[in-house]
Amino acid sequence: MNLVYTIINLVVLYLLLRHFLIRPVTQIMEKRKQMVEEGFKNAQDMQDQAARMKQEYEEALNGAKQESLRIVDSARRSAKAEYDRIVGEAGDKAGSIIESAKETVRVEREKTMKELQSQIAGLAVASAARIMGGQQNGQKDSILYDQFLKETAGETGEGSENED
Amino acid sequence: MEELNCETVFTLPVLGGISESVVVTWIIMAVLVVLSIILTRNLRVENPGKVQLALEAAISWAQDFFEGVIGKENRGYVPYLITVLLYLGVANTIALFGFKPPTKDLNVTAALAIMSMFVIEFSGIRKNGVKHWLKHFGQPVPVVAPIMALEVVIRPLSLCMRLFGNMLAGFVVLELLKYFVPLIVPIPVSFYFDLFDGLLQAYVFVFLTALFMTEEME
Numbered sequence: 001m002n003l004v005y006t007i008i009n010l011v012v013l014y015l016l017l018r019h020f021l022i023r024p025v026t027q028i029m030e031k032r033k034q035m036v037e038e039g040f041k042n043a044q045d046m047q048d049q050a051a052r053m054k055q056e057y058e059e060a061l062n063g064a065k066q067e068s069l070r071i072v073d074s075a076r077r078s079a080k081a082e083y084d085r086i087v088g089e090a091g092d093k094a095g096s097i098i099e100s101a102k103e104t105v106r107v108e109r110e111k112t113m114k115e116l117q118s119q120i121a122g123l124a125v126a127s128a129a130r131i132m133g134g135q136q137n138g139q140k141d142s143i144l145y146d147q148f149l150k151e152t153a154g155e156t157g158e159g160s161e162n163e164d
Numbered sequence: 165m166e167e168l169n170c171e172t173v174f175t176l177p178v179l180g181g182i183s184e185s186v187v188v189t190w191i192i193m194a195v196l197v198v199l200s201i202i203l204t205r206n207l208r209v210e211n212p213g214k215v216q217l218a219l220e221a222a223i224s225w226a227q228d229f230f231e232g233v234i235g236k237e238n239r240g241y242v243p244y245l246i247t248v249l250l251y252l253g254v255a256n257t258i259a260l261f262g263f264k265p266p267t268k269d270l271n272v273t274a275a276l277a278i279m280s281m282f283v284i285e286f287s288g289i290r291k292n293g294v295k296h297w298l299k300h301f302g303q304p305v306p307v308v309a310p311i312m313a314l315e316v317v318i319r320p321l322s323l324c325m326r327l328f329g330n331m332l333a334g335f336v337v338l339e340l341l342k343y344f345v346p347l348i349v350p351i352p353v354s355f356y357f358d359l360f361d362g363l364l365q366a367y368v369f370v371f372l373t374a375l376f377m378t379e380e381m382e
Contacts, residue, residue: 002183006266006275009186013193014247021200022243025223028207028216035209 121152185269192254192266233374234287238381241287241374248276249370256331256362259338260354265362267331270324277324280373285316288380319376323369330365334358 125148132145172181203219212220226249230242255267266272289297301312334357341350 002271005186017247018243024204031209
């Protein structure tokens with residue numbers, strides 16, 4: 001009879017211990033295991049994400065580098081064009097200034113020449129008149145005189161115009 | 165010597181006499197259950213206390229041990245084996261607290277052995293089916309069938325007798341020693357018989373049960 005009681009006792013003890021001892025402890029351990037696994041998974045995910053972001057950044061950085069190179073290059077090219085243009089303009093301007101200076105010089109010289117001519121003509125007339133006044137001989141001389149007068153008169157007219 | 169007898173503590177009207185070993189078993193049950201309730205009261209997933217850590221270490225050690233023997237896929241039997249291990253561990257060492265160990269009573273070890281027998285055969289049937297279970301008696305040749313059938317009884321019988329013999333012998337030796345030399349000398353002997361042998365027999369009992377289950381589930 002006591003054998004049966006012991007069996008019943010054992011079964012009851014089994015049920016009680018399973019309920020009060022083994023199940024709670026096992027559950028807690030399971031939960032912790034799950035948590036740890038979850039933590040590991042999260043960490044792995046984060047690491048993956050970080051690696052992905054790093055790659056993206058590197059790509060962006062690379063693109064930016066190329067972009068900056070391109071920008072610098074184009075800036076250099078446009079600066080060169082601008083430089084060429086400015087230098088060319090300056091050259092042109094200098095050329096035209098020189099040209100106009102030359103022109104001015106030429107005009108000045110012509111003017112001076114004309115003045116000189118008119119003065120020389122005046123001198124010539126004066127000297128001729130003195131010579132004519134001293135000799136008064138022949139028809140040939142009279143013709144020469146007229147001709148000379150005619151010529152100098154024309155030139156003096158011009159010279160006087162220029163002087164005005 | 166009256167210590168060797170299992171006295172009837174009291175008699176119930178219908179159920180008959182209740183022996184000492186059953187009463188001690190009740191005490192053990194009460195202690196185990198109350199301890200479990202106290203220890204598992206404040207279990208936490210994070211920042212477990214020292215007590216919880218020790219408890220988890222003990223339980224997981226036992227689980228790993230039994231799963232190692234009977235395999236991970238048969239972990240359903242582990243709680244029963246842990247229960248028997250705890251019960252036997254306490255029962256075999258309870259002499260330290262002045263109780264007569266219930267495992268010194270043949271009724272208790274027989275009850276344990278019968279339960280082991282049922283669990284062993286049940287695990288085999290559940291795993292491989294009744295047909296396979298019936299067939300395995302005729303393996304490897306049908307001539308051995310009677311021996312194989314005997315084995316069903318012999319295995320738990322050996323479990324029962326080993327436990328009973330060890331505990332009874334230890335108890336008797338200790339009582340004799342206490343009778344002749346009551347001072348100091350029983351201390352190391354008590355350590356050996358009550359603690360070491362008691363825990364060893366508990367271990368052997370559940371280990372063999374698990375081993376026979378594995379054999380049966382093959």
